[in-house]
Amino acid sequence: xxxxxxxxxxxxxxxxxxxxxxxxxxxxxxxxxxxxxxxxxxxxxxxxxxxxxxxxxxxxxxxxxxxxxxxxxxxxxxxxxxxxxxxxxxxxxxxxxxxxxxxxxxxxxxxxxxxxxxxxxxxxxxxxxxxxxxxxxxxxxxxxxxxxxxxxxxxxxxxxxxxxxxxxxxxxxxxxxxxxxxxxxxxxxxxxxxxxxxxxxxxxxxxxxxxxxxxxxxxxxxxxxxxxxxxxxxxxxxxxxxxxxxxxxxxxxxxxxxxxxxxxxxxxxxxxxxxxxxxxxxxxxxxxxxxxxxxxxxxxxxxxxxxxxxxxxxxxxxxxxxxxxxxxxxxxxxxxxxxxxxxxxxxxxxxxxx
Amino acid sequence: xxxxxxxxxxxxxxxxxxxxxxxxxxxxxxxxxxxxxxxxxxxxxxxxxxxxxxxxxxxxxxxxxxxxxxxxxxxxxxxxxxxxxxxxxxxxxxxxxxxxxxxxxxxxxxxxxxxxxxxxxxxxxxxxxxxxxxxxxxxxxxxxxxxxxxxxxxxxxxxxxxxxxxxxxxxxxxxxxxxxxxxxxxxxxxxxxxxxxxxxxxxxxxxxxxxxxxxxxxxxxxxxxxxxxxxxxxxxxxxxxxxxxxxxxxxxxxxxxxxxxxxxxxxxxxxxxxxxxxxxxxxxxxxxxxxxxxxxxxxxxxxxxxxxxxxxxxxxxxxxxxxxxxxxxxxxxxxxxxxxxxxxxxxxxxxxxx
DNA sequence: GGTATGCGGAAAACCGTTTCTTCGCAAAAG
DNA sequence: CTTTTGCGAAGAAACGGTTTTCCGCATACC
Numbered sequence: 098x099x100x101x102x103x104x105x106x107x108x109x110x111x112x113x114x115x116x117x118x119x120x121x122x123x124x125x126x127x128x129x130x131x132x133x134x135x136x137x138x139x140x141x142x143x144x145x146x147x148x149x150x151x152x153x154x155x156x157x158x159x160x161x162x163x164x165x166x167x168x169x170x171x172x173x174x175x176x177x178x179x180x181x182x183x184x185x186x187x188x189x190x191x192x193x194x195x196x197x198x199x200x201x202x203x204x205x206x207x208x209x210x211x212x213x214x215x216x217x218x219x220x221x222x223x224x225x226x227x228x229x230x231x232x233x234x235x236x237x238x239x240x241x242x243x244x245x246x247x248x249x250x251x252x253x254x255x256x257x258x259x260x261x262x263x264x265x266x267x268x269x270x271x272x273x274x275x276x277x278x279x280x281x282x283x284x285x286x287x288x289x290x291x292x293x294x295x296x297x298x299x300x301x302x303x304x305x306x307x308x309x310x311x312x313x314x315x316x317x318x319x320x321x322x323x324x325x326x327x328x329x330x331x332x333x334x335x336x337x338x339x340x341x342x343x344x345x346x347x348x349x350x351x352x353x354x355x356x357x358x359x360x361x362x363x364x365x366x367x368x369x370x371x372x373x374x375x376x377x378x379x380x381x382x383x384x385x386x387x388x389x390x391x392x393x394x395x396x397x398x399x400x401x402x403x404x405x406x407x408x409x410x411x412x413x414x415x416x417x418x419x420x421x422x423x424x425x426x427x428x429x430x431x432x433x434x435x436x437x438x439x440x441x442x443x444x445x446x447x448x449x450x451x
Numbered sequence: 452x453x454x455x456x457x458x459x460x461x462x463x464x465x466x467x468x469x470x471x472x473x474x475x476x477x478x479x480x481x482x483x484x485x486x487x488x489x490x491x492x493x494x495x496x497x498x499x500x501x502x503x504x505x506x507x508x509x510x511x512x513x514x515x516x517x518x519x520x521x522x523x524x525x526x527x528x529x530x531x532x533x534x535x536x537x538x539x540x541x542x543x544x545x546x547x548x549x550x551x552x553x554x555x556x557x558x559x560x561x562x563x564x565x566x567x568x569x570x571x572x573x574x575x576x577x578x579x580x581x582x583x584x585x586x587x588x589x590x591x592x593x594x595x596x597x598x599x600x601x602x603x604x605x606x607x608x609x610x611x612x613x614x615x616x617x618x619x620x621x622x623x624x625x626x627x628x629x630x631x632x633x634x635x636x637x638x639x640x641x642x643x644x645x646x647x648x649x650x651x652x653x654x655x656x657x658x659x660x661x662x663x664x665x666x667x668x669x670x671x672x673x674x675x676x677x678x679x680x681x682x683x684x685x686x687x688x689x690x691x692x693x694x695x696x697x698x699x700x701x702x703x704x705x706x707x708x709x710x711x712x713x714x715x716x717x718x719x720x721x722x723x724x725x726x727x728x729x730x731x732x733x734x735x736x737x738x739x740x741x742x743x744x745x746x747x748x749x750x751x752x753x754x755x756x757x758x759x760x761x762x763x764x765x766x767x768x769x770x771x772x773x774x775x776x777x778x779x780x781x782x783x784x785x786x787x788x789x790x791x792x793x794x795x796x797x798x799x800x801x802x803x804x805x
Numbered sequence: 806g807g808t809a810t811g812c813g814g815a816a817a818a819c820c821g822t823t824t825c826t827t828c829g830c831a832a833a834a835g
Numbered sequence: 836c837t838t839t840t841g842c843g844a845a846g847a848a849a850c851g852g853t854t855t856t857c858c859g860c861a862t863a864c865c
Contacts, residue, residue: 225524819852
């Protein structure tokens with residue numbers, strides 16, 4: 098014996114606000130108000146509606162809400178890059194930490210983060226409703242930034258926004274960073290301090306410039322060795338070129354600008370029988386984790402990417418949330434990230450420390 | 452003399468499909484069809500509409516489109532974690548690479564990725580319209596997975612889905628991985644092979660289990676040293692405990708399960724005057740980049756996170772895109788990620804290699 | 806000449822919320 | 836007794852697209 102349902106049961110469509118209203122015996126307005134804590138409703142009604150909604154497993158449609166309110170709760174995070182992927186290996190740790198921190202900060206404020214490489218297909222990122230966007234290391238007159246601004250999407254940049262007029266930016270004082278490192282190396286006994294840098298990128302350019310300035314100010318002869326980014330082994334080779342110079346010309350201290358070149362420098366020194374720090378002081382830019390357990394532990398300069406990420410989110414959320422109130426772009430907010438030098442054995446001569 | 456605008460100019464509202472239609476002298480239907488390559492329109496009309504739309508700088512509203520079509524072009528990527536941030540440090544490189552690869556793969560297929568920690572506020576992630584979600588390392592009966600499925604959002608997991616019935620998963624054969632490493636260490640001369648593992652997590656548990664199985668199968672006495680995750684210095688201390696055992700009991704080979712414990716093992720060995728690989732073979736799990744330039748270079752087992760990320764996206768997009776056609780959940784698709792052992796000096800005794 | 810065929814395009818319904826406006830009604834004020 | 840006032844809630848208009856349905860008009864065919 099078969100039990101016939103009679104009417105073929107329609108597929109259990111999403112339960113919408115209408116269903117809740119019907120079940121609770123009120124209007125959809127009342128449901129909306131009750132659930133969002135708006136309107137003037139006695140607590141009893143509010144509770145009742147909430148309970149019904151809960152029992153029905155009602156979840157408001159994000160799309161409909163976004164359409165109506167104009168807010169999606171989504172923040173874009175983009176960066177210039179070469180492949181389809183969100184960041185280059187040369188910025189590995191830095192960018193990863195930045196994204197981690199930004200994700201957390203955004204979440205704390207009720208936003209979710211969408212990571213979008215600049216190179217991604219226009220039709221992809223222009224098809225997601227963004228309340229605002231963080232652009233890390235924008236190009237000088239970044240077309241993506243321009244397009245976002247044209248669409249009225251608030252933009253905060255990590256690094257100087259160049260020609261674009263954005264809503265805010267958070268920057269790193271690379272000149273200060275460079276001075277800090279070079280001063281430290283000089284103080285630690287470096288007489289001929291070299292720079293190991295990649296050939297490309299704004300970051301490298303700004304740093305090299307700052308390096309030359311410091312040299313000029315201190316009467317030192319600049320020694321910069323560069324290598325193309327992305328070619329594996331290139332950094333290692335460049336480190337080798339630096340240490341293979343004739344005795345008089347060979348640097349007795351090196352600062353490596355990019356992630357990962359610290360260990361390369363150590364390896365190059367080891368190969369050539371140079372002791373660190375006695376024959377060569379080595380410092381590099383990067384985060385602590387991987388460098389503290391190198392042999393010897395490496396002195397690092399941290400650009401504190403977490404602060405960049407967090408600040409950018411804070412700035413952006415601020416802009417987004419008073420975009421609601423006033424219109425007309427307020428003067429861009431700025432924030433400068435402090436840098437942090439961690440001195441370790443690789444630049445500490447004589448004794449085991451202190 | 453003041454020029455009065457007469458009518459106070461309304462703020463230049465978004466240009467919508469209606470504006471384009473008006474400007475082009477056609478209906479909004481025609482505009483929609485022309486822009487989306489649908490309907491039956493002569494090429495001339497299509498071109499005309501496109502040009503007008505372009506000139507007006509028209510961008511369709513993602514929210515409206517999502518509401519109508521039910522597709523947002525957004526894929527969620529979530530993982531269990533402890534803090535508000537998207538992944539724990541113990542999985543640093545692994546997860547980062549996974550996300551990088553997944554982002555790229557998603558973009559290639561026209562989707563953007565939203566990274567959402569499991570612990571993030573429910574109201575955040577339930578407020579974003581997701582076409583599907585990748586859940587990395589789900590809990591056994593993951594509440595987030597359940598909620599997503601209830602909402603009809605396709606789910607693909609990285610790692611076994613446990614009790615949940617998901618649309619697909621990509622897994623790693625940890626037993627195979629363990630056998631591969633241990634076989635290699637034994638072949639390289641390891642007589643007493645220890646395991647260094649964290650106390651927590653499914654990954655660690657599965658690996659320890661596989662380790663014991665291998666030991667049982669090979670008549671070896673298991674030696675597992677564990678440490679709490681997240682406490683800095685804990686891994687280092689555990690490595691020390693392992694190497695401080697009495698002469699007869701001390702391991703002559705160690706496999707470290709987690710990111711970053713390779714260098715810790717090397718440092719611990721160095722401190723105790725043990726030569727690697729002569730006195731101690733060291734291998735660890737992790738990606739190549741940071742380990743290749745250790746001293747000595749470390750043998751690593753890569754779990755190939757990029758493949759996990761890419762496969763998960765492929766599986767998910769497949770599910771999403773024929774969710775459109777057929778209803779009724781198809782049998783879950785599965786994919787197993789190959790692992791890769793890279794042998795380096797840290798497990799190569801005698802000679803410089805080869 | 807009447808009917809089928811196909812093309813180009815328009816009207817209107819729809820997606821699921823939020824929000825603006827209105828409205829009834831009871832108690833308080835005049 | 837009439838007019839405010841305020842509370843509680845409903846109706847309906849957005850929001851900005853896509854999709855379904857339908858319609859007019861030629862041209863071709865019988």
